[in-house]
Amino acid sequence: MKIKKIIYKKAFDTIIKIRILEENISKEFKKNKILSFLHLSIGQEACAAGVALALKKEDIFFGNHRSHGHYLAKGGDIKKMIFEIFGDERGCCRGIGGSMHMLDKKVNFLGSVPILGSAISISSGIALAEKIKKKSNLTVVFIGDGAAEEGSFYETINMAGLYKIPLLIVIEDNKYAVESDFVKRKVKGYNLNNITSGFNALYKRISGQDFKKVFKETKILREKIIKNQCVGVLHLDCLRFSKHSGAEVSEKEQKSKYRKNEYYEIIKNDPIDIIKKDLKENGYKKKEILNLEKIFVSKYNSIFSKVFKQIKIR
Amino acid sequence: MKFNEAIKEATIKALKQNKKNLLFGLEVTNQGAGFIEKFPNQVFETPVSELSSTGLVVGLASRGFKPTIVYGRIEFALLAMDQILTQAGRWEYMFGGNYPCPAKFRIQIGRQWGNGPQHTANYHSIFFQALEFDIFIPSTPKEAYYQILYMSHSSIPSIFLEHRYLNLINQNFKTSKKKINIKNSKIYGKKKDDILIITYADTLPITLKAKEILEINNIFPTIMNLSFFPRRNRISKKDIIFINNFSNILFIDSAPFDFGILSGVNSILSMKLKNKNFYKLSSKNMPAPSSPKFMGNYYINKNNIINYVTNILKKKRIKLKKLSFEEEILWPNFTLK
Numbered sequence: 035m036k037i038k039k040i041i042y043k044k045a046f047d048t049i050i051k052i053r054i055l056e057e058n059i060s061k062e063f064k065k066n067k068i069l070s071f072l073h074l075s076i077g078q079e080a081c082a083a084g085v086a087l088a089l090k091k092e093d094i095f096f097g098n099h100r101s102h103g104h105y106l107a108k109g110g111d112i113k114k115m116i117f118e119i120f121g122d123e124r125g126c127c128r129g130i131g132g133s134m135h136m137l138d139k140k141v142n143f144l145g146s147v148p149i150l151g152s153a154i155s156i157s158s159g160i161a162l163a164e165k166i167k168k169k170s171n172l173t174v175v176f177i178g179d180g181a182a183e184e185g186s187f188y189e190t191i192n193m194a195g196l197y198k199i200p201l202l203i204v205i206e207d208n209k210y211a212v213e214s215d216f217v218k219r220k221v222k223g224y225n226l227n228n229i230t231s232g233f234n235a236l237y238k239r240i241s242g243q244d245f246k247k248v249f250k251e252t253k254i255l256r257e258k259i260i261k262n263q264c265v266g267v268l269h270l271d272c273l274r275f276s277k278h279s280g281a282e283v284s285e286k287e288q289k290s291k292y293r294k295n296e297y298y299e300i301i302k303n304d305p306i307d308i309i310k311k312d313l314k315e316n317g318y319k320k321k322e323i324l325n326l327e328k329i330f331v332s333k334y335n336s337i338f339s340k341v342f343k344q345i346k347i348r
Numbered sequence: 349m350k351f352n353e354a355i356k357e358a359t360i361k362a363l364k365q366n367k368k369n370l371l372f373g374l375e376v377t378n379q380g381a382g383f384i385e386k387f388p389n390q391v392f393e394t395p396v397s398e399l400s401s402t403g404l405v406v407g408l409a410s411r412g413f414k415p416t417i418v419y420g421r422i423e424f425a426l427l428a429m430d431q432i433l434t435q436a437g438r439w440e441y442m443f444g445g446n447y448p449c450p451a452k453f454r455i456q457i458g459r460q461w462g463n464g465p466q467h468t469a470n471y472h473s474i475f476f477q478a479l480e481f482d483i484f485i486p487s488t489p490k491e492a493y494y495q496i497l498y499m500s501h502s503s504i505p506s507i508f509l510e511h512r513y514l515n516l517i518n519q520n521f522k523t524s525k526k527k528i529n530i531k532n533s534k535i536y537g538k539k540k541d542d543i544l545i546i547t548y549a550d551t552l553p554i555t556l557k558a559k560e561i562l563e564i565n566n567i568f569p570t571i572m573n574l575s576f577f578p579r580r581n582r583i584s585k586k587d588i589i590f591i592n593n594f595s596n597i598l599f600i601d602s603a604p605f606d607f608g609i610l611s612g613v614n615s616i617l618s619m620k621l622k623n624k625n626f627y628k629l630s631s632k633n634m635p636a637p638s639s640p641k642f643m644g645n646y647y648i649n650k651n652n653i654i655n656y657v658t659n660i661l662k663k664k665r666i667k668l669k670k671l672s673f674e675e676e677i678l679w680p681n682f683t684l685k
């Protein structure tokens with residue numbers, strides 16, 4: 035599968051959009067002493083961008099506690115997201131939901147909920163509603179590797195399979211649930227490939243840092259899921275650059291003990307560096323790429339500051 | 349129509365009226381249930397996965413459907429509390445309004461002999477602080493019938509607590525085609541009488557039986573039976589005004605009274621009304637036992653009510669017959685007047 039040049043450019047824009055907006059949000063959280071939940075997607079941007087760009091407008095997204103990236107990649111209203119995160123009533127949930135409740139029905143981003151596992155079965159219901167209405171679109175739910183340990187994950191794969199519901203479950207596997215890594219949480223030999231195949235579901239595991247891989251696999255899965263009316267699981271290995279929750283994306287966090295030597299992996303696998311390499315390999319000149327980067331960065335910086343100026347925190 | 353037939357008839361009517369009314373649950377597609385034959389595209393057997401089938405229903409409800417999910421016992425619904433309370437119960441509010449999630453949860457609840465401590469919990473009150481739900485606890489076939497139809501039209505998430513104990517209660521009523529109007533409560537008796545009994549759910553039949561005997565003995569209780577607890581305002585002003593006509597108020601509950609529904613009603617009344625004498629009669633502050641020998645002591649019965657009322661009103665004790673096994677333990681089986 036050949037990915038068009040323009041798609042790489044869109045992906046670059048999307049990844050930078052998520053990065054820059056979240057960096058700004060994070061800074062203002064610190065400055066304003068907002069101590070509430072803030073689950074950043076920084077580091078995992080290629081997962082959201084890859085899935086979103088591979089799908090169609092009519093496809094549906096549903097998210098979790100860490101879903102700013104999914105919302106932005108789907109084209110969710112930036113202003114309303116910033117308002118929501120800072121508790122302004124002009125937000126996408128009128129300031130009632132906050133950072134963990136993203137919603138933009140106009141772009142088929144139908145919500146996000148932070149109780150781990152809840153989103154999975156809710157999304158199967160959303161997908162069943164589409165099926166009953168005879169639509170042929172795909173519903174996608176994003177979860178983490180921690181949420182994939184909830185009973186509802188296994189229950190839903192069975193139930194959605196039973197009802198022939200087209201559903202794509204994207205697992206962003208950053209190895210941690212808060213600060214406990216998978217070794218502490220999963221039986222030795224835990225194998226999602228075996229598990230999902232026992233449920234007769236499709237399964238693919240790839241790197242989530244690499245936009246092009248995510249994009250391609252999502253396209254392939256979309257076609258198969260819709261054709262077979264079944265469940266697919268896209269397992270993305272990714273790197274969370276930030277602390278689990280809170281405005282902290284520092285080297286100190288990345289070198290913290292629980293992460294072992296992950297810092298060195300992080301600096302080698304920034305999705306922005308990877309997509310820049312891909313842009314180069316797909317006909318963009320070095321100067322052009324730097325120029326695009328500058329344009330995107332300043333675009334999102336200025337959007338943020340324009341919106342943020344209108345917000346009165348208390 | 350018997351209580352369980354009323355629920356079935358109303359469910360069939362609701363499924364017929366609107367294709368967006370769907371029915372989910374264990375055993376709902378069984379032949380005996382009689383739904384799947386008529387509505388093959390609206391009735392779904394669920395896997396034994398209460399949490400996820402409830403999530404599925406929440407997802408459907410958020411997309412314009414009005415799905416009902418049935419749980420054979422409240423203990424099974426407890427596995428789905430995340431989806432019921434935290435998702436359906438908060439959905440519209442947490443997403444800033446204008447995003448209805450009219451999922452309907454039909455939960456069977458309460459006593460049945462032999463079912464023991466893990467199939468008989470009377471957890472009505474746990475739903476009462478989930479403020480976004482309309483809560484229905486029918487005591488009669490007519491109430492059950494109209495409440496099911498009301499729910500099937502409503503865009504509010506709803507909890508329907510269904511006492512199997514009432515299944516054989518019969519009532520003759522005409523099913524109306526007009527707009528469905530349901531009431532918070534029903535009064536049995538007059539506006540001014542010796543004592544007001546406030547009750548709900550499965551306690552109504554024995555309370556009515558007790559009333560008959562008391563009346564033969566010239567003691568006149570009025571019964572207020574609560575059956576609909578709308579969201580946010582669980583008890584109506586109109587009911588509070590009515591209650592104010594009485595000075596003796598007796599709460600009768602088949603659930604333990606303390607911190608239950610009627611204890612909540614009691615606290616509201618105590619703050620609003622003056623010079624009232626409140627009394628309570630309820631099952632014990634412990635889980636329900638299995639054997640009929642212990643059950644008889646656990647739940648209140650007709651004779652307990654008669655004795656307590658005569659006591660409160662300082663009347664002569666009425667000579668009562670010992671209750672038969674059927675009366676004390678089995679499902680009540682008579683026609684309401």
Ligand SMILES: Cc1ncc(C[n+]2csc(CCOP(=O)(O)OP(=O)(O)O)c2C)c(N)n1
Nearest residue numbers: 100148149150178179180181208210211212
């Ligand atoms: C049912 C439930 N249990 C516990 C939590 C607390 N909690 C919030 S996020 C989190 C870790 C989630 O890990 P994962 O699903 O891998 O997502 P990630 O945060 O890594 O993106 C936990 C345990 C929760 N929100 N919900």
